[in-house]
Amino acid sequence: MSFTRARSYHHGDLRAELLQRAEATLRESGVDGLSLRQLARDIGVSHAAPTRHFRDKQALLDAIAVAGFERLGDSFENLTSTGSFTEPMRAMARTYLRFATDNAELLALMFARRYSPVAGDAMSRAVDRAFATPIALIAAAQDRGEIIPGDPRRIALTAVAALQGLATFLGSGLVVAEDADAWLDETVAHLMLGLRPR
Amino acid sequence: MSFTRARSYHHGDLRAELLQRAEATLRESGVDGLSLRQLARDIGVSHAAPTRHFRDKQALLDAIAVAGFERLGDSFENLTSTGSFTEPMRAMARTYLRFATDNAELLALMFARRYSPVAGDAMSRAVDRAFATPIALIAAAQDRGEIIPGDPRRIALTAVAALQGLATFLGSGLVVAEDADAWLDETVAHLMLGLRPR
DNA sequence: ACCTGAACACCGTTCAAGT
């Protein structure tokens, strides 16, 4: 059955397979290498079939971005906020930067600010969940007096922004990839201790 | 003369006009709205003419990115490193974030990590120049003992990375654009003083 | 409800030929 399913008239789970295949193509060939027609050809379906599941190409890209934020949220899941704050903070930073370097094309898509208005709902849910762990981390450290007071969301997002920028610089080659770990440590140290001498 | 020049067989300065027009289109319609054929139509030249000046579309995008880094370098030019360090630092941050928000599509292109190998030379010259001012700013502050010791390039790039990440979050809507100034101040304060209580 | 095939209006790139 499952052998012939791909050749039957109705595919069965075309939406899921389109998404999965699109993510693979994105990783291998970048956004520019992603075409709806090629995708349909790869799966063995007519070029017009994807329209049923994604109204246009942007809708597919939006769905990939949502899946990306969900995966980012998953990768934060086993972070703990116990112990001295520096360690959870460094673990979060490593997780984010690892996701960023392992999924460079995907990350660019996630922050490409091209979402269709329609995508907003599922998108913002996934985004909120992805950043929930860093925010909770900051809040827990504040309770222990290890972090200055202030809105934990704002503090968390400025911290993650520093990592996001570092990921961008790494991706562009402005910072050489081999030194990524050293840059990561330095970024965390600067964030925690500041640039002004103590 | 200049009225008929655009209609004569030889254009005269097609390369410069292609670049200028492309930057305008990029600003108005984004990268996705940028097509060589449309560009040629806008200028009033055959669709194959651009090939003489840019071997392919990527070469044009590279040239736009180089021009972007040059403009970024220009906008840093009148920053001074005198006075208490906090003020030059905030001025630099404002300049970068302003450039980022005023040229969102361009900035994305500048860090799109798709440079053709050929572009590397002019590109790295423009990049080096663009970041020279922030690096000099850090070095001067170190001399006055207002900044911790360490490689000024590394310190400057981690600082600019924090701004770059903030610009990305602003562009994606993760941080609302109206609060940009407040986020900027908070980012600079965190960078200078750190997140750990003093 | 889901998919196909043809049609339409676009692309980027190449290359002989024109000026």
Added chain:
DNA sequence: ACCTGAACACCGTTCAAGT
């Protein structure tokens, strides 16, 4: 040296028609 026009192999999107 620079530009044109035709040709080629692609796109995304739409829509009647098929299952």
